[in-house]
Amino acid sequence: MQLQLEDTICAPATATGGAIGVVRLSGPGCYEVLGKVVTLRSSRPLEAGSVRFGEIPGVDEVLVSCFRAPHSYTGEDCVEIGCHGSSYIIGRIMTLLCEAGARPAEAGEFTRRAFLNGRMDLAEAEAVADLIAAESEYAHRVALGQLRGGYSAELRGLRDRMLEICSLLELELDFSEEDVEFADRSELRRLMEEALGRCTALADSFRAGNAIREGIPVVIAGEPNSGKSTLLNALLGEDRAIVSDIPGTTRDTVEERIVLDGLEFRFIDTAGIRESSDTVERLGIGRTLESIKKAFLVICLEDPTVHGYDTPVTDAVRAMTDPSCQKLITVYGKADLMSGKDSGALSICAPTGAGLDKLRSAIVAASPTASLHGDTVLVTNARHHAALLAAAASLRQALCSLDSGLTADLLAEDVRSAIGSLSSITGEITSQDILSTIFQRFCIGK
Numbered sequence: 001m002q003l004q005l006e007d008t009i010c011a012p013a014t015a016t017g018g019a020i021g022v023v024r025l026s027g028p029g030c031y032e033v034l035g036k037v038v039t040l041r042s043s044r045p046l047e048a049g050s051v052r053f054g055e056i057p058g059v060d061e062v063l064v065s066c067f068r069a070p071h072s073y074t075g076e077d078c079v080e081i082g083c084h085g086s087s088y089i090i091g092r093i094m095t096l097l098c099e100a101g102a103r104p105a106e107a108g109e110f111t112r113r114a115f116l117n118g119r120m121d122l123a124e125a126e127a128v129a130d131l132i133a134a135e136s137e138y139a140h141r142v143a144l145g146q147l148r149g150g151y152s153a154e155l156r157g158l159r160d161r162m163l164e165i166c167s168l169l170e171l172e173l174d175f176s177e178e179d180v181e182f183a184d185r186s187e188l189r190r191l192m193e194e195a196l197g198r199c200t201a202l203a204d205s206f207r208a209g210n211a212i213r214e215g216i217p218v219v220i221a222g223e224p225n226s227g228k229s230t231l232l233n234a235l236l237g238e239d240r241a242i243v244s245d246i247p248g249t250t251r252d253t254v255e256e257r258i259v260l261d262g263l264e265f266r267f268i269d270t271a272g273i274r275e276s277s278d279t280v281e282r283l284g285i286g287r288t289l290e291s292i293k294k295a296f297l298v299i300c301l302e303d304p305t306v307h308g309y310d311t312p313v314t315d316a317v318r319a320m321t322d323p324s325c326q327k328l329i330t331v332y333g334k335a336d337l338m339s340g341k342d343s344g345a346l347s348i349c350a351p352t353g354a355g356l357d358k359l360r361s362a363i364v365a366a367s368p369t370a371s372l373h374g375d376t377v378l379v380t381n382a383r384h385h386a387a388l389l390a391a392a393a394s395l396r397q398a399l400c401s402l403d404s405g406l407t408a409d410l411l412a413e414d415v416r417s418a419i420g421s422l423s424s425i426t427g428e429i430t431s432q433d434i435l436s437t438i439f440q441r442f443c444i445g446k
């Protein structure tokens with residue numbers, strides 16, 4: 001879809017149900033459209049930054065905030081009409097604006113215009129969607145970091161240096177008859193290794209970044225009847241999962257979100273792991289194993305009333321996971337039935353809440369942010385992750401070409417392809433299709 005920048009677009013910018021609503025208007029015809037719809041109280045000119053009272057006859061009294069190109073969110077002339085928040089009023093204002101020459105905006109069109117008008121790069125524009133969707137303090141902090149430039153500046157720096165390499169290599173091609181090397185090969189290697197290191201480190205941060213954005217997956221695993229569902233309910237503070245003393249009660253995974261210490265976790269209660277001849281139960285156990293493999297953290301709930309202080313669940317989970325991907329926390333349940341004995345480890349009694357604070361602290365301490373410093377950059381976007389992996393692959397290829405003494409033209413090709421991948425993140429090189437996919441994720445009015 002090719003969007004027309006000469007159109008003037010409008011959309012409600014606030015959700016329905018609030019006392020106040022805001023309708024946004026942007027584009028070259030913005031003030032002409034406004035003049036046809038709103039009668040202002042004073043006739044002073046609408047300068048940038050001015051806020052005016054006005055009336056839309058028969059509809060509402062409004063407050064108009066004025067922005068002038070290029071100093072607005074979209075980089076165009078822009079107006080925000082503050083009105084009363086009824087969906088009827090907002091609907092009427094939309095109709096009047098469209099009758100006066102504006103058209104309803106597509107999802108994300110305001111931000112898309114901001115990108116097209118150079119107000120922000122693509123990574124920053126995507127951060128706007130993340131900021132709106134952020135459900136926890138940490139997800140918000142990561143999105144805000146990206147919105148403020150995040151790693152865009154660093155990527156641009158890397159890209160500019162690679163462009164330099166490329167131009168030196170291309171110069172060699174022009175003088176190919178004379179067998180000269182403008183690009184110092186050892187300096188080239190150093191630069192490419194540095195760029196590769198940074199791309200790989202950024203790509204590696206995606207697992208943590210994505211977990212923070214989507215909610216950190218924590219699986220509660222254990223044998224049937226060990227108290228997994230009871231634990232989920234206790235952490236949630238509500239009767240979400242069915243609890244019974246019949247082993248094999250939970251069949252399907254049950255997932256709920258909980259925010260702890262500013263971080264959003266997805267707690268996943270699972271079917272108890274055991275040998276079973278019941279087809280449905282076996283399917284459920286299959287799902288348990290799948291979710292363990294996707295988890296960031298696995299709470300291995302041991303039942304000391306059956307196995308004492310042995311750790312059969314932890315041992316089994318450890319055998320099927322990768323320590324660099326999943327962290328395990330061993331927890332002994334049913335502490336009330338083990339009076340007098342102390343394992344010295346994390347013991348809980350979910351029905352009374354005993355030990356749960358310690359468990360919560362252990363979960364937060366094992367989360368991906370625990371080892372991060374305040375200024376650590378995290379990649380949270382799958383598109384950026386894929387582009388960074390592609391850039392790293394091209395750089396590895398370029399280093400191989402360098403090792404095997406390949407000619408400047410082949411070397412330049414690999415470097416160019418790495419540049420292309422990095423440029424796609426910030427949007428220097430991006431197809432219309434990619435832009436449409438990105439901005440469709442936005443809400444209308446943003």
Ligand SMILES: Nc1nc2c(ncn2[C@@H]2O[C@H](COP(=O)(O)OP(=O)(O)OP(=O)(O)O)[C@@H](O)[C@H]2O)c(=O)[nH]1
Binds near residue numbers: 224247349
């Ligand atoms: N005494 C005591 N009983 C508990 C505790 N936690 C759970 N139970 C009981 O243990 C039984 C099984 O609890 P569930 O939470 O359903 O166990 P589960 O691990 O989800 O079991 P499955 O879904 O079958 O895998 C229920 O009767 C619970 O009331 C505890 O800390 N102390």
Ligand SMILES: [Mg+2]
Binds near residue numbers: 229243249269270
């Ligand atoms: Mg259960």
